[in-house]
Amino acid sequence: MTVCGLAVLGVLGLIVYELMRGSGLSWHAFGFKFFSGSDWDPVNEHFGALPFIYGTLVSSLLALVIAVPLAVGVAVFTTEMCPKALRGPLSFFVELLAAIPSVIYGMWAMFVLVPILSQYVQPFLAKTLGWTGLFEGTPYGFGMLAAGIILAIMIIPIISSITREVLMVVPQHQREGVLALGATRWEMIRMGVLRNARAGIMGGIILGLGRALGETMAVTMVIGNRPEISKSLFASGYTMASVLANEFSEATGDVYLSALVEIGLALFLVTIVVNALARLLVWTVTRGQAVRGHA
Amino acid sequence: MPELAPTFAGPHAVPPISLRRRITDHVMTGAAIATVVLVLVPLIAIFAYLVYRGIGSINWAFLTQTPKPVGEAGGGMANAIVGSGLILGIASLIGVPFGIGAGIYLAEFGHNRLGSVVRFTADVLNGVPSIVIGIVAYSIVVLYQRHFSALAGGVALAIMMVPTISRTTEEMLLLVPQALREAAYGLGIPRWRTTLSITLRTATSGVITGVMLAFARVAGETAPLLFTAFGNQYWSLRYDQPTAALPLQIYTYALSAYDDWHRQAWAGSLVLIILIVAAVSAVRYVVRRGTFGAA
Numbered sequence: 001m002t003v004c005g006l007a008v009l010g011v012l013g014l015i016v017y018e019l020m021r022g023s024g025l026s027w028h029a030f031g032f033k034f035f036s037g038s039d040w041d042p043v044n045e046h047f048g049a050l051p052f053i054y055g056t057l058v059s060s061l062l063a064l065v066i067a068v069p070l071a072v073g074v075a076v077f078t079t080e081m082c083p084k085a086l087r088g089p090l091s092f093f094v095e096l097l098a099a100i101p102s103v104i105y106g107m108w109a110m111f112v113l114v115p116i117l118s119q120y121v122q123p124f125l126a127k128t129l130g131w132t133g134l135f136e137g138t139p140y141g142f143g144m145l146a147a148g149i150i151l152a153i154m155i156i157p158i159i160s161s162i163t164r165e166v167l168m169v170v171p172q173h174q175r176e177g178v179l180a181l182g183a184t185r186w187e188m189i190r191m192g193v194l195r196n197a198r199a200g201i202m203g204g205i206i207l208g209l210g211r212a213l214g215e216t217m218a219v220t221m222v223i224g225n226r227p228e229i230s231k232s233l234f235a236s237g238y239t240m241a242s243v244l245a246n247e248f249s250e251a252t253g254d255v256y257l258s259a260l261v262e263i264g265l266a267l268f269l270v271t272i273v274v275n276a277l278a279r280l281l282v283w284t285v286t287r288g289q290a291v292r293g294h295a
Numbered sequence: 296m297p298e299l300a301p302t303f304a305g306p307h308a309v310p311p312i313s314l315r316r317r318i319t320d321h322v323m324t325g326a327a328i329a330t331v332v333l334v335l336v337p338l339i340a341i342f343a344y345l346v347y348r349g350i351g352s353i354n355w356a357f358l359t360q361t362p363k364p365v366g367e368a369g370g371g372m373a374n375a376i377v378g379s380g381l382i383l384g385i386a387s388l389i390g391v392p393f394g395i396g397a398g399i400y401l402a403e404f405g406h407n408r409l410g411s412v413v414r415f416t417a418d419v420l421n422g423v424p425s426i427v428i429g430i431v432a433y434s435i436v437v438l439y440q441r442h443f444s445a446l447a448g449g450v451a452l453a454i455m456m457v458p459t460i461s462r463t464t465e466e467m468l469l470l471v472p473q474a475l476r477e478a479a480y481g482l483g484i485p486r487w488r489t490t491l492s493i494t495l496r497t498a499t500s501g502v503i504t505g506v507m508l509a510f511a512r513v514a515g516e517t518a519p520l521l522f523t524a525f526g527n528q529y530w531s532l533r534y535d536q537p538t539a540a541l542p543l544q545i546y547t548y549a550l551s552a553y554d555d556w557h558r559q560a561w562a563g564s565l566v567l568i569i570l571i572v573a574a575v576s577a578v579r580y581v582v583r584r585g586t587f588g589a590a
Contacts, residue, residue, distance in 0.1 A: 004396025005405060005413045008461060011454055012416050015423065018434045073330025081327055090331070097338050099571070101515020103542050104564045107549040108341045111557070153337050160334075184312060184320035207422070214424025216518035217546060241426050241518070248430070249443075249522040264430045268423060275422035279415065 019268060022261035025254055034262060040227045040243075042251075047259040049266065051227035055144070055237035056267070059219060060212040062148030062233070063155055068205055070152075071159035078160075079167040080189050091164065098157040106221035109150040114141035114222060117149075122234060136232040140224075145233040147223040151215055155208035162207060166200030166285050167193055203281030210274040214267060216241040240267045349565025352558040358566075362528050362544075368555040372563050374530045376570075378445065378539040382524055383514060385449025385534065390456030391506055395495075397457065398464025398502070403490050405465075414465075417458040428454050429519035437523060445531075445538035448524030452516060456509040463505025467498040507575045514571050517542035541567050 026034065030047060037048020078090055118141030125135040170193050178192035179185075194201070224236025225246060240263050251257040356371050363370030401414055432451035437443055471494050479489040495502070517540075520526075525537040526547065541563055548560035 002400055002404065004393050004461075005400035005409070007393050008397050008413050008417050008420065008457060011457065012420055014435070015427070015431050018431045019427070022430070022434055070330045070334050073327045074334050077327040077331050081324060093338060094334060099511060100341065101517070101542055101564075101567060101571075103515065103517045103546050103549070104345065104568070105341070107545065107560060107564060108344060110549060112340065112344055156334055182312070184316050186320040186323040187316065189323075210422045214422075214426065216424065216426045221546075221549065241424055244426050244430065245518055245521055248433070249525065261430060261434075264427050268427045271422055271424055271427075272419055275419050276415075278422075279418050 019265040023265050025258035026262045042256050045255045052240045054229050056239040059147040063151035063212045066152035067156045071156045074160045075163035102217040106218035109222045117141040137234040142224045144237045147219045150218050151212045159204045159208040162204030163201050166197045170196045199281050200285030203278045206278035210271050214271050216245050220245045348561035352562035357562050375539040375541045375544040379541040381445050382448040386452035390453035394457045394460025395464050397461035401465040402468035421458040426518040432523045443525035443537040444535045446534045448520045451519035451523045452513040455513050459509035464502050467501030471497045507578050511571045511575050517546050
């Protein structure tokens with residue numbers, strides 16, 4: 001049994017070892033410039049990962065901006081306001097979202113979301129908010145905005161199920177205390193519940209961020225896959241996970257392959273840090289009880 | 296609203312809740328309900344669209360034939376369905392014993408420093424992007440075998456199963472009452488025997504549920520199979536050959552330019568969801584009946 005326990009450590013070690021070994025060539029060739037260069041040129045073997053890092057960060061942050069208010073709202077509704085009969089089915093439905101494979105999300109986004117975006121949403125955004133510079137260019141549908149929205153739909157269940165767990169750990173007498181002071185229900189939720197659960201909710205959000213950073217299929221199918229950095233959310237982008245999905249099995253040449261593995265290593269390190277942070281935050285609230293219901 | 300406010304008039308009256316606070320309360324309640332609606336709309340849209348497109352596309356040919364050459368209508372995904380089964384079988388063979396073993400270790404022997412490290416590692420491993428695990432499986436299996444194979448895909452999915460299985464197994468074992476273990480020790484049964492025949496047996500249904508959750512989670516994974524199992528247009532039942540998988544086939548067909556392939560991608564998605572749900576509920580049903588029979 002101890003062997004199996006150690007195997008878990010071994011697997012993590014193996015991942016780190018293989019990624020470092022595989023990316024050595026690229027690391028020696030480009031050093032830190034790999035992360036600041038925006039040139040991705042397999043023909044001349046010149047590699048810079050900045051467009052991918054940018055794409056990953058922007059699409060994930062966009063997803064958080066959309067998902068966090070919705071997810072926290074759903075969690076608050078199910079724990080504090082919802083009639084008991086509705087509570088079970090509602091959380092079941094939201095968790096059902098987590099069971100859908102990401103390739104199916106991607107396909108739905110391609111065939112349903114993207115046309116809606118390009119026909120209705122993007123022209124509207126361009127007309128009303130075009131002056132910000134965030135919504136410029138041809139409304140193809142495919143691009144950063146579509147990726148952010150589909151990611152948001154995918155991470156809402158994670159954030160909301162963890163937020164719900166954390167809200168349920170807040171002691172009942174907190175709520176009663178605030179209500180007894182004459183608070184309305186919303187004031188009770190704001191002062192008595194949300195304030196106490198801050199750290200845990202933050203943990204859930206960061207866990208959702210971790211998922212969004214590493215999400216591959218759905219994003220690859222709608223983001224447009226062009227390594228460019230553009231301020232507009234209508235423009236195509238590329239993420240670290242997507243470039244791996246598209247180019248890894250076709251990479252010719254050792255340096256090319258090595259550069260891709262280095263992107264993998266960077267993605268791995270970022271998600272490790274993000275996840276460790278999230279776990280610690282959730283643990284401080286639930287005091288080490290295992291948090292269930294997340295992906 | 297001539298409700299309570301006037302009757303409380305008196306020297307010790309509680310001042311009525313101001314209009315502004317009451318409005319805020321109502322607005323926030325409305326906002327929470329709105330978030331629930333906003334989250335449920337895409338969920339229902341995805342499911343409805345999936346069923347709508349899928350049901351019209353599943354037919355006998357789809358389930359029994361292999362893909363037709365590019366551009367020709369007809370054909371099916373029979374080889375991908377079987378290939379998915381093969382890859383998942385390999386993944387379960389490797390991942391389930393290690394996962395359960397690690398879970399037993401954590402629950403029965405892991406109340407020390409090493410245990411906490413393993414626990415934390417498993418949680419962090421859970422958040423590693425699946426595409427990164429694909430890279431690792433590529434470099435430890437594909438590079439040695441010198442070609443893509445079902446085995447490589449199985450290893451990638453097995454790595455993803457271990458953390459989920461070990462954490463749920465641990466939780467389930469911890470639910471077994473301590474008295475049961477002590478009773479076994481009192482009868483002079485050695486510790487390893489107690490763990491296997493008493494504790495694990497009592498927790499069987501919970502452990503299997505955890506295994507099924509892990510199974511359902513990896514069954515729809517596409518990213519780690521892209522450069523491990525790789526896909527195949529023909530039948531292959533060999534562990535060391537490139538193998539078709541349902542999620543891979545869905546991905547390829549969804550990105551293609553042919554309407555007939557899009558149709559098949561939807562059919563494949565519906566089959567995938569049905570298989571996942573069916574596998575999980577079948578095992579749950581059998582396990583529940585089994586434990587009732589034994590009790």
